Amino acid sequence: MKLCQMVQQVLTKRPVLAPDSPQQRWTKPHLLLLSGIVSITVLVLISRSLYSAFVERGLALEQQGKLDEAIATYQNALRVNPTDAFTHYNLGVVLEKQETLDGAIAAYQNAIQLDDRYTFAYSNIGFALEKQGKPDAAIMAYQKAIAFNPSYAFTYTCIGDLLSKQQKLDAAIVVYRQAIQVDPKHALAYNHLGLALRKQGKLEEAIDIHRQVIQLDPHYTAAYASLGNLFTLQGKLEEAIGAYRAAVRLNPKSALFHYNLGVVLERQGEQKAAWSAYQQAIVLNPTNTAFKTTFNVLQKPVK
Numbered sequence: 001m002k003l004c005q006m007v008q009q010v011l012t013k014r015p016v017l018a019p020d021s022p023q024q025r026w027t028k029p030h031l032l033l034l035s036g037i038v039s040i041t042v043l044v045l046i047s048r049s050l051y052s053a054f055v056e057r058g059l060a061l062e063q064q065g066k067l068d069e070a071i072a073t074y075q076n077a078l079r080v081n082p083t084d085a086f087t088h089y090n091l092g093v094v095l096e097k098q099e100t101l102d103g104a105i106a107a108y109q110n111a112i113q114l115d116d117r118y119t120f121a122y123s124n125i126g127f128a129l130e131k132q133g134k135p136d137a138a139i140m141a142y143q144k145a146i147a148f149n150p151s152y153a154f155t156y157t158c159i160g161d162l163l164s165k166q167q168k169l170d171a172a173i174v175v176y177r178q179a180i181q182v183d184p185k186h187a188l189a190y191n192h193l194g195l196a197l198r199k200q201g202k203l204e205e206a207i208d209i210h211r212q213v214i215q216l217d218p219h220y221t222a223a224y225a226s227l228g229n230l231f232t233l234q235g236k237l238e239e240a241i242g243a244y245r246a247a248v249r250l251n252p253k254s255a256l257f258h259y260n261l262g263v264v265l266e267r268q269g270e271q272k273a274a275w276s277a278y279q280q281a282i283v284l285n286p287t288n289t290a291f292k293t294t295f296n297v298l299q300k301p302v303k
Contacts, residue, residue, distance in 0.1 A: 055090075058073035058077060058090060059090070062093075062094055067098050070094050074087055074090055075091065078091070084114070085110075085115040085118055088111040089120070092105070092108040092124060096124065099131070101128045104124070104128050108122075108124050109121075117148055119149040122141050123142065123152075123154075123155055126139075126145065126155075126158060130162065135162045135166060139159055142159045142162075143159070146159075151182055152182075156179035156182065159175045160172045160196070164192070164195070169200055173193060176189050176193035176196065177193065185216055187216045187217045190210075190216065191220065191226065193209050194206045194209035194213065198226070203233060203234060206230055207227060207230050210226045210227045211223075221247050221250040224250065225243070225256075225257060227239075227240075232264055237264050240264045241261065241268065247261075255280075258281040259278065259281035259294070261277045266298060271298065278291065278298065
């Protein structure tokens with residue numbers, strides 16, 4: 001039923017006044033005004049209901065992975081209520097999932113124009129700009145997010161990662177430490193700080209940082225793998241083997257972890273265990289030529 005039909009239906013159901021009713025003294029302009037007020041009220045209620053239905057439907061479609069339908073539904077919601085920052089933001093999220101990055105950025109910017117405190121919209125603009133290969137613009141977006149919400153440690157880490165990719169390691173380390181200061185339990189910032197310190201050749205300091213990661217999260221697989229790499233660089237093979245084995249236990253489907261474990265075991269003279277680790281790496285990633293070459297060079301040990 002169209003909106004005008006629904007309004008007409010409501011208006012036609014007004015009660016008929018008795019001849020002696022004092023309400024009959026109302027003039028025609030009064031009645032027209034009353035009808036207009038009722039009409040506007042009904043339209044507002046219907047509009048709100050329709051908008052809510054579109055938003056709820058859009059969220060459900062997004063969760064179901066039906067992104068095209070979700071986009072169309074959010075766009076319908078915005079036709080009903082174009083001033084809602086939340087829906088512009090949700091539209092941006094779905095467009096970003098579809099890699100429609102320019103559209104996503106525009107949707108996030110619309111959300112910000114309607115509510116400039118929309119911190120996550122700034123962060124998501126940063127994510128999209130990263131994907132577009134625009135690191136400096138992404139950093140600026142993240143900095144705006146921090147300006148509105150300086151307590152969100154992950155945003156600092158995002159800036160640090162971009163600086164690290166640009167080989168601006170000193171600046172990256174400063175930002176990672178800021179993230180840790182904001183949230184002392186933010187394991188991701190610790191881990192990426194350790195990686196940056198390793199790039200600077202500060203191996204002992206990096207080892208200490210990765211150990212702190214494991215204290216915060218004993219299941220942080222990448223920290224064990226990083227420790228394995230650091231111990232290998234230092235020639236501490238027993239420690240490296242222990243770290244790689246911990247990484248393999250946590251993620252037995254990582255071909256790289258098995259391979260790295262094999263390399264250290266081979267250096268340690270444990271040929272049988274190394275051969276087994278290489279073999280498992282090839283099973284998990286049969287197209288990797290480096291794995292196959294190393295495996296073929298190492299003769300199968302005698303049982």
